[in-house]
Amino acid sequence: MGIFCKIAAMLGFGSCDKKKTETATESVKTQETVTKPQPMEAIKTVKTNEKKYVLIGAGPASVRAAETLRKADSSCSITMIGLEKESPYSRMALPYYLSGMIEDTGTHLRKTEGHFENLKINHVFAKVENIDAKKQNVTTDSGDVYDYDKLMIATGSRPANSPFPGADNKGVVNCWTLEDGREIIDTIKPGSKVALLGAGFVASIIIEPLLKRGADLTVMMGRTGQMVSRMMDETAGGMIKTWCESKGVTTILPSSIKSIEAGPALKRDDDSLTEFDLIIVATGVYSNIEFLEGTGIKTDAGILVNAALRTNVRHIYAAGDVAQGVDFSTGAKAVHAIQPTAVDHGRIAAVNMMGGNSTYKGSLSMNVLDTAGLISTSFGSWGGVEGGDTATLVDMDNYKYVRLNFKGDLLVGAITVGRTDYIGVMRGLIQSEVPLGDWKEKLMEDPTLLMNAYLAQSLDAAR
16 A cells, blocks of 8 residues: 555645544545646635625535635635535545545544634535525525525536446445445455446545455456546556456456346346345446526536636536536536546635636646556546557556657647656646657657656746
């Protein structure tokens, strides 16, 4: 778990020591998105009558928005409505909790006792049933009504349904909430047979904690038959799969499963039953937008927002996993369901809710996975671009891989497996859009010269 801790510290988790539970959370990443640099804007103190702000959701976006609002206005009313009866926490800290590196309180976004009460942020545990944009209020499942001057929707995402019938059987769980984490920890003992249905981001980062707890683990591949196919190419996905198998993980294909039966058990394609102590479903996530039907708020994969994170409906904003905003690499609108983007969204939306003028410049997709100790990354247009060039370096025996994608003399995407030395360099070159000039040809011949190229071109740009 040593490299896991190093990556965690580098990406904002801090120490893995249980005694240092200030580990974090807010700038987490295993799966990261990095925004283009933005100038800091001054926030003017509100001096008008008391404003009413309602934030739907109690995750990183809402926490940052609430704190931004309070810092600027000591008298405004802030209501943060969350569905889970938990102190706001980081889902990206769940692998650390599952591994035993932190307690459940270590996942909390704010560790100080009474943090939200001291800031006079009203944290309500409820489900929002309706938004009345004309009356400017929201109604919860308990019948309570909250009026607002400005509203921010940050309802996040939820796990996709199991692709197989029978997911409601006892012993079948997701790995999405803190409560899910508690059930997994309570169930798994050394030698427990565990099936992990899915091989995407969430599934890949919980393989190590499950193995650490002594699970006899079976992992179902994605529909493509490979791992993390939405963020890695076939070579990288194949390496990760082989690596997991070398650690004792059994891999199976979705086509070999018919249903989930009581037990729990997987009914196989030959009608045989394979029993497990626990089946974990991790087959993807979707934005929580269904409750917006009839509100007039435009949605697609998420809530459509402009550069100010405003929706098409007056006084309503969206942030985090539910907001569909600008993608750095493509310019199209996409949902970036990762914590750093949510935090950035929350701040920007809050500034604009108060009458400011802050702009979301777009996010660079950056995925960093620790899968049973093998670190892999993907950045930007990791699959390449039409008319672009690609350079690769592969060492299958030692689980090392580098892929660089170019558009002209710009680095626009990259993938690595088994290397952590290029993370900051790749991000910097892609995000800064520094022309590589002659260095492009050098990198085409030897992708390991990334640091040299970065230093040389950054120095030229500075001059």
